[in-house]
Amino acid sequence: MITFKVNGVARKFDGDPEMPLLWYLRDEIELTGTKYGCGEGLCGACTVHVNGSAVRSCQTQMQSLAGKVVTTIEGLSATGTHPVQQAWKQVNAPQCGYCQTGQIMQAVALLKTKPKPTDADIDSAMKGNICRCGTYQRIREAIKVAANSKSAAPKAAAQKAGGDE
Amino acid sequence: MNRIEVVTRRTFLGGVFSAGAFVLAAKLMPEEALAAPLTKAEKAAWNPNVYLGIETDGTVLIVIHRSEMGTGIRSVLPTVLADELEADWKRVKLEQAIGDKKYGDQNTDGSCSIRDFYDAFREAGATARHMLVAAAAAKWGVPASECKAQNHQVVHTSGKKIGYGELAAAAAKLTAPNKADLKLKTPAEFRYIGKSLPTVDIGDIVTGKGTFGIDAKMPGMVHASIERSPVYGGKLKSVDDKEALAVKGVQKVVTLPHLTPPYGFKPLGGVAVIANSTWAAKKGREKLKVQWDGGENAGYDSAKYKQQLLETVRKPQKAARNIGDVDAEFAKGGKTHEAEYYVPHLSHAPMETPVAVADFKDGKVVIHTATQNPQAVQDTVAAALGISKENVECHVTLLGGGFGRKSKPDYVAEAALLSKQLGKPVKVTWTREDDIKFDYYHAVAAMYLKARVDDKGRPTAWLQRSAFPSIGAMFSPMANTGQGFELGMGWSNLPFDIPNHRAENGPAKAHVRIGWLRSVANIYHAFGVHSFADELAALANRDRVEYLLDLLGKDRRIDLGQRDARSQKFPLDTARLRRVIELAAEKSGWANRKATKGRALGIAAHWSFYSYIAAVVEVEVDNAGKLRIPQVHIAADVGRVINTDRVRSQFEGASTFGAGIAMMSEITAKDGAIVQSNFHDYLIPRIQESPVMTHVHLVDSNEPPAGVGEPGVPPMLPAITNAIFAATGKRIRELPIRKQLA
Numbered sequence: 007m008i009t010f011k012v013n014g015v016a017r018k019f020d021g022d023p024e025m026p027l028l029w030y031l032r033d034e035i036e037l038t039g040t041k042y043g044c045g046e047g048l049c050g051a052c053t054v055h056v057n058g059s060a061v062r063s064c065q066t067q068m069q070s071l072a073g074k075v076v077t078t079i080e081g082l083s084a085t086g087t088h089p090v091q092q093a094w095k096q097v098n099a100p101q102c103g104y105c106q107t108g109q110i111m112q113a114v115a116l117l118k119t120k121p122k123p124t125d126a127d128i129d130s131a132m133k134g135n136i137c138r139c140g141t142y143q144r145i146r147e148a149i150k151v152a153a154n155s156k157s158a159a160p161k162a163a164a165q166k167a168g169g170d171e
Numbered sequence: 172m173n174r175i176e177v178v179t180r181r182t183f184l185g186g187v188f189s190a191g192a193f194v195l196a197a198k199l200m201p202e203e204a205l206a207a208p209l210t211k212a213e214k215a216a217w218n219p220n221v222y223l224g225i226e227t228d229g230t231v232l233i234v235i236h237r238s239e240m241g242t243g244i245r246s247v248l249p250t251v252l253a254d255e256l257e258a259d260w261k262r263v264k265l266e267q268a269i270g271d272k273k274y275g276d277q278n279t280d281g282s283c284s285i286r287d288f289y290d291a292f293r294e295a296g297a298t299a300r301h302m303l304v305a306a307a308a309a310k311w312g313v314p315a316s317e318c319k320a321q322n323h324q325v326v327h328t329s330g331k332k333i334g335y336g337e338l339a340a341a342a343a344k345l346t347a348p349n350k351a352d353l354k355l356k357t358p359a360e361f362r363y364i365g366k367s368l369p370t371v372d373i374g375d376i377v378t379g380k381g382t383f384g385i386d387a388k389m390p391g392m393v394h395a396s397i398e399r400s401p402v403y404g405g406k407l408k409s410v411d412d413k414e415a416l417a418v419k420g421v422q423k424v425v426t427l428p429h430l431t432p433p434y435g436f437k438p439l440g441g442v443a444v445i446a447n448s449t450w451a452a453k454k455g456r457e458k459l460k461v462q463w464d465g466g467e468n469a470g471y472d473s474a475k476y477k478q479q480l481l482e483t484v485r486k487p488q489k490a491a492r493n494i495g496d497v498d499a500e501f502a503k504g505g506k507t508h509e510a511e512y513y514v515p516h517l518s519h520a521p522m523e524t525p526v527a528v529a530d531f532k533d534g535k536v537v538i539h540t541a542t543q544n545p546q547a548v549q550d551t552v553a554a555a556l557g558i559s560k561e562n563v564e565c566h567v568t569l570l571g572g573g574f575g576r577k578s579k580p581d582y583v584a585e586a587a588l589l590s591k592q593l594g595k596p597v598k599v600t601w602t603r604e605d606d607i608k609f610d611y612y613h614a615v616a617a618m619y620l621k622a623r624v625d626d627k628g629r630p631t632a633w634l635q636r637s638a639f640p641s642i643g644a645m646f647s648p649m650a651n652t653g654q655g656f657e658l659g660m661g662w663s664n665l666p667f668d669i670p671n672h673r674a675e676n677g678p679a680k681a682h683v684r685i686g687w688l689r690s691v692a693n694i695y696h697a698f699g700v701h702s703f704a705d706e707l708a709a710l711a712n713r714d715r716v717e718y719l720l721d722l723l724g725k726d727r728r729i730d731l732g733q734r735d736a737r738s739q740k741f742p743l744d745t746a747r748l749r750r751v752i753e754l755a756a757e758k759s760g761w762a763n764r765k766a767t768k769g770r771a772l773g774i775a776a777h778w779s780f781y782s783y784i785a786a787v788v789e790v791e792v793d794n795a796g797k798l799r800i801p802q803v804h805i806a807a808d809v810g811r812v813i814n815t816d817r818v819r820s821q822f823e824g825a826s827t828f829g830a831g832i833a834m835m836s837e838i839t840a841k842d843g844a845i846v847q848s849n850f851h852d853y854l855i856p857r858i859q860e861s862p863v864m865t866h867v868h869l870v871d872s873n874e875p876p877a878g879v880g881e882p883g884v885p886p887m888l889p890a891i892t893n894a895i896f897a898a899t900g901k902r903i904r905e906l907p908i909r910k911q912l913a
């Protein structure tokens with residue numbers, strides 16, 4: 007039995023210890039904002055935070071989660087008030103939208119370590135997240151918008167939504 | 172009881188019912204015959220046509236029958252109706268239509284949603300607006316001419332006002348005006364058209380609440396993962412499922428029937444592992460031991476096939492277009508130039524793989540899926556299950572990208588077949604490996620071009636020959652040459668003014684499924700034609716922009732011999748192509764940006780989906796041969812623009828999509844099977860590889876709206892390779908570029 011937290015809620019798991027977190031989130035607790043894109047750590051569509059760092063949930067086995075804290079897009083801010091989500095809306099970044107939750111989770115993690123990222127920082131943090139629709143220039147712009155708008159808001163928003171970041 | 176819908180028009184376009192026309196057509200239909208559940212719009216106090224309902228509280232319900240795969244169409248097309256209705260967008264609710272022919276064509280493909288439905292949606296809105304005004308006038312006992320619709324209300328000259336909701340019941344009793352009496356808005360009166368309203372889905376997307384196909388579920392559903400023949404058309408020899416069945420969560424292993432030609436949209440067949448979760452199904456499938464008999468395509472080998480295609484284009488082939496006498500001109504001798512080009516197979520690779528959920532019960536099937544074409548789902552599933560199309564209820568989710576892949580519903584039929592077999596709802600989730608290995612591939616193509624030039628380097632004769640496996644082969648095994656619709660994509664309609672010109676096409680057999688990918692045959696045709704034009708300009712040592720404009724010749728409309736209504740509505744007008752070339756040149760600062768070593772601009776302009784697009788690309792190639800694209804300028808004349816921001820975003824996306832095809836994407840086959848499997852070997856651009864900044868310059872136009880989703884792609888390929896030539900002197904004639912610059 008593994009115990010951990012997802013978006014502030016305590017969870018227990020005693021299924022296949024090798025099952026990737028991605029499928030646990032999607033199939034078992036119906037948090038479908040985290041997407042499947044490749045299952046091999048190649049695309050970033052499944053990005054979530056574990057203990058505050060961006061990880062590929064398709065490469066994160068359930069057995070590695072004991073005592074860990076998981077945050078998904080649903081825990082970032084259910085109402086879309088996180089500054090990164092706001093920035094995404096401001097520049098109309100998404101096209102089909104499928105990759106965007108992973109992009110947002112990756113961008114949030116980037117801004118935590120680099121509040122004012124350079125283009126090179128953005129490239130190196132975001133290069134694992136594929137967008138087949140080709141929204142990269144808007145993603146870059148949105149990250150810069152978020153960097154310039156960051157306030158205490160993320161903390162408050164995350165707490166309201168039961169997040170841990 | 173009969174339901175009567177607004178009659179406005181019924182026309183044929185190009186031999187098929189035009190989209191919108193069908194819907195607003197006269198329809199008397201017994202209520203009992205409606206198999207499909209009613210939409211909210213149909214249940215509203217007033218349902219003037221299939222796209223619209225108005226409630227007594229003033230809520231306007233708009234039914235959107237096109238699929239949302241990232242173009243914004245789900246939001247944008249309804250704004251057209253709302254605009255003509257003079258509705259307050261904040262009081263509009265959207266409803267996604269299920270598959271039903273009453274909506275007209277639903278195949279969200281071919282960049283035609285706006286092109287085919289702009290008029291229909293305007294008429295639908297304007298008709299209802301007229302009736303609301305008439306209802307208010309009658310209520311007040313004043314002439315309708317003294318009343319006007321304004322922001323969800325009808326206003327009288329005296330200043331009195333009444334809301335749409337209060338008028339709905341009365342309007343419902345009125346007769347619809349004739350189309351001839353409809354007063355459509357003037358462009359100055361537009362409130363949404365030509366603006367940039369955000370999409371309705373953006374809030375759900377950034378919070379992860381949007382429901383894509385992969386997020387659809389049904390109570391009691393099981394999950395399936397399907398092993399398919401690695402060779403196209405291969406037959407199952409044997410299967411050992413003992414270990415698969417031992418995997419925890421796996422319930423069953425079932426066989427799906429082998430397909431027979433013509434393959435069309437039929438499911439491929441195979442062995443399905445049924446489990447209680449996506450993960451268990453996948454894990455079980457990995458334990459299957461399956462043997463296949465490859466059959467007639469088992470020898471398919473991309474390296475050999477490429478040589479075959481090249482041999483084909485080196486020999487005379489059937490002419491698709493012939494002007495003057497190319498042979499006589501070549502016989503004169505003088506300066507000639509020839510070149511061969513090659514573009515490989517490509518895969519769509521939408522970020523969301525094909526997924527469908529189906530529940531078959533009592534002769535009917537209910538489906539939730541990400542599809543570009545819910546009516547094709549109805550047809551395909553009906554044929555697979557042996558039921559009537561009316562018994563297939565297809566709900567359309569958001570699509571995590573489509574690019575043409577999801578207008579082919581083979582994966583939906585898999586779910587439906589399995590549900591029938593198992594007697595419960597089934598979700599089929601394709602893995603990325605399935606998606607890459609069992610796609611409907613963009614055709615591989617070879618081209619040969621030859622020109623004779625005069626002393627200014629201008630061609631006096633231009634011969635072009637192509638060979639590629641046709642999409643037609645999916646539907647008729649006889650189709651072993653390029654079909655008219657494929658040749659019409661940039662091959663049989665060269666817009667240059669050349670006295671002697673012949674476009675030929677030769678045979679090529681399909682050994683994998685071939686399908687349309689964003690901009691289809693334009694991809695290779697544009698690469699061949701516009702690379703060759705650049706080669707001729709280089710030979711003549713002439714400025715590329717000046718040379719291109721010279722090639723275009725005098726402004727004119729080119730008669731392509733097509734007499735269908737659509738071709739008449741959208742003639743190929745070289746003045747518009749000239750204009751976008753000039754605009755792209757101006758905006759990119761072409762005249763003052765001379766090439767330096769390793770850094771240069773390239774240009775190409777292409778007409779497709781009735782839109783005129785010029786791309787100027789700036790490339791940097793470093794000493795190690797690493798390619799970078801700092802900026803792209805796309806000038807586009809797409810006719811009237813409905814949503815400026817979404818049109819821009821489509822061209823930004825096309826810039827990256829085109830750059831990916833030029834730089835890195837390639838599907839190959841070996842021993843009949845596809846070699847690539849996931850994003851480590853089927854490469855598509857990442858953020859650091861994508862053009863850094865794509866500037867989109869839209870021509871302000873009152874022409875009818877033309878295609879937007881696709882036409883940005885084709886000119887990107889040659890614009891990039893032309894820029895590379897200018898920067899390095901290296902002519903790229905084969906895609907992808909990959910290591911050719913090293």
Ligand code: FES
Pocket residue numbers: 041042043044045046047048049050051052053062063064065
């Ligand atoms: S699904 Fe996890 S990285 Fe692609």
Ligand code: FES
Pocket residue numbers: 100101102103104105106136137138139140141241522571572
């Ligand atoms: S928005 Fe479609 S994949 Fe990124």
